[in-house]
Amino acid sequence: MKTLTTDGRLLFATRLTRLFAYGFLAVVLVLYLAQAGLSEASIGLLLTLTLIGDTVISLWLTTQADRFGRRHTLIVGAWLMLFAALLFTATQEFSLLLIAATIGVISPSGNEVGPFLSIEQAALAQIVPDRQRTHVFAWYNLVGSFATAAGALCGGGLAQLLQNGGMAPLNSYRAIVIGYGLIGLLLMLFFTRLSKKVEAPGPSPLAPLSQRERGRLGLHRSRRVVFKLSALFSLDAFAGGLVLSSFVAYWFNLRFGAEPGALGAIFFGANILAGLSALLAARVANRIGLINTMVVTHIPSNLLLILVPWMPTLPLAVLVLLLRFSISQMDVPTRQSYTLAVVDPDERSAAAGVTGVARTTGAAISPSITGALLSYPSLLNVPFYLAGGLKIIYDVLLYRSFRSVKPPEERV
Numbered sequence: 001m002k003t004l005t006t007d008g009r010l011l012f013a014t015r016l017t018r019l020f021a022y023g024f025l026a027v028v029l030v031l032y033l034a035q036a037g038l039s040e041a042s043i044g045l046l047l048t049l050t051l052i053g054d055t056v057i058s059l060w061l062t063t064q065a066d067r068f069g070r071r072h073t074l075i076v077g078a079w080l081m082l083f084a085a086l087l088f089t090a091t092q093e094f095s096l097l098l099i100a101a102t103i104g105v106i107s108p109s110g111n112e113v114g115p116f117l118s119i120e121q122a123a124l125a126q127i128v129p130d131r132q133r134t135h136v137f138a139w140y141n142l143v144g145s146f147a148t149a150a151g152a153l154c155g156g157g158l159a160q161l162l163q164n165g166g167m168a169p170l171n172s173y174r175a176i177v178i179g180y181g182l183i184g185l186l187l188m189l190f191f192t193r194l195s196k197k198v199e200a201p202g203p204s205p206l207a208p209l210s211q212r213e214r215g216r217l218g219l220h221r222s223r224r225v226v227f228k229l230s231a232l233f234s235l236d237a238f239a240g241g242l243v244l245s246s247f248v249a250y251w252f253n254l255r256f257g258a259e260p261g262a263l264g265a266i267f268f269g270a271n272i273l274a275g276l277s278a279l280l281a282a283r284v285a286n287r288i289g290l291i292n293t294m295v296v297t298h299i300p301s302n303l304l305l306i307l308v309p310w311m312p313t314l315p316l317a318v319l320v321l322l323l324r325f326s327i328s329q330m331d332v333p334t335r336q337s338y339t340l341a342v343v344d345p346d347e348r349s350a351a352a353g354v355t356g357v358a359r360t361t362g363a364a365i366s367p368s369i370t371g372a373l374l375s376y377p378s379l380l381n382v383p384f385y386l387a388g389g390l391k392i393i394y395d396v397l398l399y400r401s402f403r404s405v406k407p408p409e410e411r412v
């Protein structure tokens with residue numbers, strides 16, 4: 001943190017604030033919608049449309065951010081968080097919830113959604129040296145995981161506390177949604193404090209790019225690499241979308257009767273371990289490279305994911321889930337660092353945005369499938385098997401496609 005500028009510290013603060021809000025809401029989101037009277041299939045459809053809406057909004061905002069202004073774009077994203085919270089709080093009508101889910105920013109998984117991550121990554125990559133990039137991204141993800149963990153613990157704990165005090169479950173969950181909106185306001189304040197140094201550099205005066213050369217998505221030289229990465233990341237995200245934190249929490253509730261307080265504690269521990277695994281990733285990557293780190297750590301975590309529903313008791317299922325989270329996020333800072341390392345500096349927001357949108361698109365399809373599967377007791381465990389198997393296929397394809405494409409720090 002001592003090597004970061006004021007802007008760098010602010011970007012860490014916005015990451016912490018936002019991921020706390022996502023974890024705060026995600027652990028009770030499906031429970032809230034179920035209490036509001038929605039069926040499992042309707043909840044799955046709503047979460048799918050939530051992610052589709054986030055995808056469309058994110059694609060538009062991130063590919064225009066370098067021209068419109070990164071700070072302005074981030075502030076717009078914070079407004080969309082507040083908008084979604086207001087509508088989710090004010091109504092139980094499915095059509096209005098659909099509007100909030102499609103236009104606003106809601107995270108059903110506790111992970112990043114919206115335009116924030118792509119733009120913040122581009123800004124961080126701009127203000128830190130290449131050799132520190134993966135290390136800074138590892139700490140950036142560690143802060144996010146700890147914040148998500150704290151949010152999940154506070155969200156589940158607050159809901160349990162309110163219910164123990166006599167509040168109806170629906171109203172206790174609604175209080176969490178209100179808190180989510182208030183955190184969006186705080187996030188907006190942080191974004192207004194960023195300086196002009198986080199804005200994208202202009203094109204080289206010696207070789208300025210025309211609009212046609214730059215393309216509609218803000219990409220030029222790296223277009224092919226970015227599209228190929230996007231296709232693979234989309235497959236990985238589709239698999240991850242089958243086991244969103246909200247659905248896993250709901251699965252624990254159905255399978256073992258876990259209450260909101262226990263669910264908050266489970267995902268607190270899971271996200272703490274995920275954050276530590278992200279920090280370890282930087283050291284491993286320095287030894288074996290970014291692509292190798294992504295693949296070697298990802299495959300065992302997916303085998304553990306497949307094993308979760310085989311556990312006969314809640315403690316054993318939680319233990320395997322925590323083991324999975326202890327290595328599951330080691331591919332995240334390495335993936336982010338790799339993507340921004342193999343593109344030109346003036347493509348970074350666009351590259352992060354396009355790959356991020358590809359991930360959101362892949363994840364958007366999955367909840368409707370999981371929602372349908374959870375409607376049948378005999379298919380309750382299938383999402384874990386599908387997710388783990390597809391993620392292993394992604395790992396193999398990624399290694400075969402990019403093992404020879406090195407980032408600058410690995411070419412020396």
